[in-house]
Amino acid sequence: MKKNRLILGLDIGGTSINAGIMKDGELVDRKEIPTPSHAPQEVILSTIAEFISSYFSYDIDGIGIGIPGLVDSNRGIVYNLENIPAFTKVALKDYLEEKLNKPVFVNNDANCFALGEFKYGGASKHKHIVGITLGTGIGTGIITNGDLYPGYxxxxxxxxxxxxxxxxxxxxxxxxxFRxxxxxxxxxxSHKAAEGDQEAxxxxxxxxxxxxxxIKYILFTYAPEAIVIGGSIRKAFPxxxxxxxxxxxxxxYSAISDNLSIYTSSLEDSAIMGAAALVEEHRTPVENLAK
Known part of the structure; x- marks a missing residue:
């Protein structure tokens, strides 16, 4: 296995597909393309494969993908994406591995956000964290005792x-x-609040x-040490x-809440970095990829 692996991470959303290469703990060659969210399934899959291929000037060891919705992370099957209607049941891992001959790992995007924050962000000193993304919807990723907990x-x-x-x-x-x-x-x-508008x-x-x-519901359920808030609305945190x-x-239970740390993400690309970390977690050499 290579000492310094190059891993491609992708964050696939209903509006855009974002990607970058993780190299020595840093994200490089960040790119973004529009998601053809209302196109037929084959068109979307082809777009993803072509986007990944644009990175093949790098000697990539694996590909990690975060995507919204339910994901069978063992088989890499994506179910019922609200913002990508054609993705009702898609064997994304099998499709990409067969087409690109690289190991692929797929997980929920909020899980990737939490994993990225745990590996590279301000919450890295904690073992039990929950990442919350606040945007078009809300997503939650859970790290328990240093491991991602995706559930079924x-x-x-x-x-x-x-x-x-x-x-x-x-x-x-x-x-x-708000909407x-x-x-x-x-x-x-936020603009109005910055000007002191009382209604805002x-x-x-x-x-x-x-x-x-x-957060109180989350404390009752998981009792994390830290909560990391991401997504576009985090910018209004003050x-x-x-x-x-x-x-x-x-x-x-003040023994829990008084010891809770709450952060806003300082990373712009937690989900991409967390997606790349999926590959590192599996440590799967490309030569062992099942043909």
Whole structure:
């Protein structure tokens, strides 16, 4: 096995496909292409394969992929992607390994975010962490005792669908809180909050309470040492952190909540780096790839 492996990581979303090479613990040659999300399955698969092939000037040892939705990580099968309708049951690993002759590992994108933060981010000193991505939806990745815990077909930590208030956590903790409930966006509201707009600050205060309640549910279930917040809405953290922390303080077991560390991600590409880490975790030499 090579001492210094070159690993390609991909983060596949409904809007874009992002990739980069992990080399000596650093992400290099970062690229992005649009996702043909409403194209037929074969077109999407071909696009992914061609994008990966654009990196073959590197002597790549393996490919790690993070993708939203349910994933059989052992077989590399992707199920029911909401933002990519043609992906109802896709053997992504088999398709890419046969076409590209490289080992491929697939996992949920939120799991890859958590793994990237654990390996390379501020939460690396902890053994039990939960990564939360706040964006179009919410995703959760879980690290227990230093190992990724995906659950059956990466279904662990799907908090977005958990009943909350009059609907579920996704409607109150993702961009839907701003877009659907208040007919604005977190980005627009952030600009107003930065100018001291009281209505914007009050809305972020309300949002922070919902995030705090989500964290309390997570504490009841997993009791992590640290929570890392990622996704585009994390940039508004200064405006919702106070109400979030005040809500977390109402957790009944202070021995857990008082020792909880909450970070915002300082990495722009945690999910790509975590996807690449999937290959490192398996330590599968390319010469052992089953033909």
């Amino acid at each position: 077909i990466c279904g662990a930590g799907e908090w977005g669908g958990v009943p909350y208030c009059d609907s579920n956590f996704e409607n109150y903790c993702s961009s839907k809180f 659907i409930l208040h007919h604005t966006t977190a980005k627009k509201l 600050l009050a809305l972020f205060g309300e949002y922070g309470k919902h995030i705090g309640n989500l 405006y919702f952190s106070q109400s979030m922390l005040e809500t977390v303080k109402t957790f009944p």
